[in-house]
Amino acid sequence: MKLLHITHRWIVRWQNWLMAALLLFAILAGCRLWPHPPLRSWLPSSTAVYDSKGHLLRLTLASDQQYRLWVPLKDISPQLVDGVLLHEDRWYRWHAGVNPYGLLRGAWITYIRHGSPQGGSTITMQLARLLWGLNTRTPLGKLRQIARAMQLELFHSKREILE
Template identity: 45%
Template sequence: MKTRVIPSEARDLPQANRSRSLQCVIQAAWARSFAPLRMTAYMLGRYKKLLLAFTILLAAAVSAWLLLPKPQLLEGISFSQCARDRNSKLLRVTLTADQKFRIWTSLRNISPALIDATLQFEDKYYRYHPGVNPVALMRAAFGLRPGGAHTGASTITMQVARLRYRLPTRTFRGKFVQIVRALELERHYSKSEILEAYLNLAPYGRNIEGVGAAWGQPVRFISARPQLT
């Protein structure tokens, strides 16, 4: 009986196949583990120009914000002269140079109830936005079109800019100037300073401006909610 001799290469074939299979499995697992990185690199390469443009625009916006000039807040605004008795009751008020009754009142002397009512009625997001409300501005932009319904979009800061600089804001150009002025105010003044300016400039009918002239009494004792409803 003849003995069949199997070459050594043939005997080692199954072991070689197992080694190659294991190597393929390792390579596949390695490739899968780096797939997200390759995809990220691909996306970065594809949108590199877009990311570069966004970075440049962001840097330009930050630079423009930092370079905004400091505007005057209440400098140059005249206020009425007041005569009061020993109980702080108002006896006499003079007209300002522009024929207004405008009594200066600091924020700490204004009732918290009046401040809360003003914020709720005029600008409930005042303490959170940077001077403009983008959503309200978009709504107002449609209202400025011919035939569109005019809707209010001005924040308290924007109203201070309009009142302080006598801006016409019924046009796109006027609204743009108002926005720039509001950003300038927010850049250089605190929320409390801007709110104080608004409460001293807000019109209350005829030639009366500001809460001090509107109430004619110590404003820190006023409960304002009934008057604003």
């Protein structure tokens, strides 16, 4: 009788954990699948004028006085993409927007060894800083950047973020 009671408690406990995991998965999937505006619409874009052969004739400044054109990832050389990832964020495809090792390394060099400031930001964190205009030179600013990077990873695919 006692063994049956222990087995029943064990089954109920695992059912609760399974339901919690399924609920968490449903929430995460809902965040990704819920319609939202593409990232390219978040920042102003330059206007490009091309001739009939596809040659660029004129590129205007965007409203924020920057030259910015969105280019689909499929139109960019894979070697260029690999080079950028190797230089900026070699673990891009495997982290959830934040690389704890990079952040710890940056904090160690900047605050402990008093070297030249190192941020340790991933590509997703750099995009978060750009989109939300974050000041990431302070620990609180870096925490905001981390939260926004995780938000980006939750709502957008790696491909969208890299574009």
